[in-house]
Amino acid sequence: MSVKIEVIKDKILSDNYFILRNITYDLYRNEAEAIRHKREVYDRGNGATILLYNRDKQTVVLTRQFRVATWVNGNADGMLIEACAGLLDADEPEICARKEAIEETGYEVGDVEKLFELYMSPGGVTELIHFYMAEYSDAQRDNAGGGIDDEDIDVLELPFRQAMEMVAKGEIRDGKTVILLQQLKLRGVMD
Ligand SMILES: Nc1nc2c(ncn2[C@@H]2O[C@H](COP(=O)(O)OP(=O)(O)O[C@H]3O[C@H](CO)[C@@H](O)[C@H](O)[C@@H]3O)[C@@H](O)[C@H]2O)c(=O)[nH]1
Ligand SMILES: [Mg+2]
Numbered sequence: 001m002s003v004k005i006e007v008i009k010d011k012i013l014s015d016n017y018f019i020l021r022n023i024t025y026d027l028y029r030n031e032a033e034a035i036r037h038k039r040e041v042y043d044r045g046n047g048a049t050i051l052l053y054n055r056d057k058q059t060v061v062l063t064r065q066f067r068v069a070t071w072v073n074g075n076a077d078g079m080l081i082e083a084c085a086g087l088l089d090a091d092e093p094e095i096c097a098r099k100e101a102i103e104e105t106g107y108e109v110g111d112v113e114k115l116f117e118l119y120m121s122p123g124g125v126t127e128l129i130h131f132y133m134a135e136y137s138d139a140q141r142d143n144a145g146g147g148i149d150d151e152d153i154d155v156l157e158l159p160f161r162q163a164m165e166m167v168a169k170g171e172i173r174d175g176k177t178v179i180l181l182q183q184l185k186l187r188g189v190m191d
Contacts, residue, residue, distance in 0.1 A: 063155060084101055107145075
């Protein structure tokens with residue numbers, strides 16, 4: 001199948017902090033007649049996320065913070081449990097993952113493993129997230145974590161089994177975090 005796209009109009013609706021665009025384009029598929037689409041696209045940049053796990057202790061390190069986007073959409077107190085993550089800004093993805101681990105959880109990890117890069121909400125959000133995991137040890141704790149600037153992040157060290165139960169009960173309901181926990185389960189290194 002060959003696809004051709006001809007952009008008719010590309011308008012910035014907001015560039016207040018991130019960028020919201022409205023793109024009008026003609027989509028030609030298989031030389032057929034054009035279909036005209038008008039779509040809003042939200043560009044918040046790309047990100048990296050990293051799951052820290054300890055095989056000996058059978059634990060993972062997660063974060064908990066207030067997420068206003070979930071609060072306006074049914075999450076009563078707005079608090080969300082997540083693997084640590086952040087926007088790339090000017091960093092390479094692996095550098096970003098390591099930085100976020102130190103800033104948010106306090107752990108300075110050694111080897112990190114790249115899993116994959118996933119679009120998280122392709123209907124309208126540009127974000128591509130780079131996924132990593134890394135083993136951590138108590139000795140790698142450099143600081144208490146908690147984030148930078150106005151971030152106010154709790155660090156949670158949880159038994160892996162409890163984290164999986166929390167997914168089943170709907171207490172962990174962040175997509176990237178569920179994907180990472182399931183990847184760890186698939187490895188067979190956690191009970
Ligand atoms: N002033 C202002 N600050 C903002 C705004 N949006 C975000 N920020 C600030 O920008 C920083 C973003 O923190 P990061 O740790 O880099 O990103 P994140 O919010 O944890 O997560 C991002 O990355 C993940 C992917 O790796 C994503 O899953 C997540 O949706 C998000 O994009 C935070 O200090 C946050 O307060 C905004 O609209 N206005
Ligand atoms: Mg973050």
